[in-house]
Amino acid sequence: MNFEELLFQRRSIRKYTKEDMNPDTLQKILQAGLLAPSSRNKKPCQFYVIQDKDILKQLSTIxxxxxxxxxxxxxxxxxADASLSDVWIEDCSIAMSYMQLMATALQVGSCWVQMRKRTNALGKDAEEVVKEIVGAPQTYRLVGILSLGLPAQIxxxxxIDDVDASKIHKI
Incomplete structure (x- = not known):
């Protein structure tokens, strides 16, 4: 699959099979995040990999x-360790996008779950809830969670007809 085909194929997948993902596949997705560019190459991103079903259920209730x-x-x-970079949001967003594209290339379903500036049902900051669950340091800031699995839906x-070309402005 070439890059253009990859862009068209990438979809947000929210339904997964019960089949376990190959550990090498998960590693390749993580490597894509590690390869993502960052401002001044500071690499502030941190990746917490969750496979424990109880923790996944906890995260799903936020x-x-x-x-x-x-x-x-x-x-x-x-x-990201916000003490390393003032553009950690952008750095994390690029890393998440790279991981989503790699997941698509490997035929793994993925969906970006926005957590930054969100609250849970009790009005508690989603970022603080996630950091508490994984024990992240206070200097770390959360952008989102990337769910992964073998797609139960294709x-x-x-x-190209799906895009809104009116968003392009030529000057």
């Missing part, structure tokens, strides 16, 4: 739109 995390084969919590690829 916000209503993330309930599918509990059915994932794995999840990667993407944080969505059709996007087409």
């Amino acid at each position: 916000k209503p739109s993330g309930t599918f995390i509990g059915d994932a084969n794995a999840a990667i919590i993407v944080m 969505l059709p690829p996007h087409t």
